[in-house]
Amino acid sequence: MTHKLLHHAVTSVLFGSVLVCSWGSQAEDNNTRLYRPVDNWQVDGANGALYVSGSLTESPCRLAMTSAYQAVELGNTETAELKAVGDKGRATAFHLELQDCIEVNSALENVQTGQTAWSSTQPAVKIRFIAPTVPWMPDFAKVMGAQGIGLVLSDKAGHTLPLNRNSNPELLPSGQSTLTYYVSPVRTAAQMQPGAYSALISFEMLYE
Secondary structure, eight states: OOOEEESSSOOOOOOOOOOOOOOOOOOHHHHHHHHSOOOGGGSSSOOOOOOOOOOOOOOSSEEOHHHHSOOOOOOOOOGGGOOSTTOBOOOEEEEEEEEEEOOOOEEEEOTTTOOEEEESSSOEEEEEEEOOEETTEEEEEEOEEEESEEEEEEOTTOOBOOBSSBOOOEEOOSEEEEEEEEEEEEEOSSOOEEEEEEOOOEEEEEEO
């Protein structure tokens, strides 16, 4: 089973090319001279060679640039809201907009249940959120700054999304689709120390 990786890193498409110039001459000998390789090593000045390589990856959808890099403001959370380990603050939504999704055959296995999401027309996608985690709490993203809190991600149904692991597969309609997720501050076992905090969470989208 081969997965196509998209939107964790910027995918580049590079092409090797040959530049051919013509001067409109119809004479056979001129054409011969035109396409004959030039021995640049016999001319004055510096010479060199450029090796160009790249890769072209296939993806059923295109991630909107406004979704690729986002800043999510969680606002203020009172310490009284997070009294016990696991208590959550207010959830804030963020969205991943997918564009130009095409109709494709797809099949992605749910590793938790062993079931496969299959469709003859809809692309299937898994998402993996990547971040440093709180010690002994692998589903809580570590923050910089304030102590005693982390961040937890969830889907529209309120289910916690695992960090650094693939989510359950989801079938997407053709055309445009928006995936909605939520992030919440959550109490950890560390001693609480109020203050500003921040975290960087990246993500990968995997298609089949």
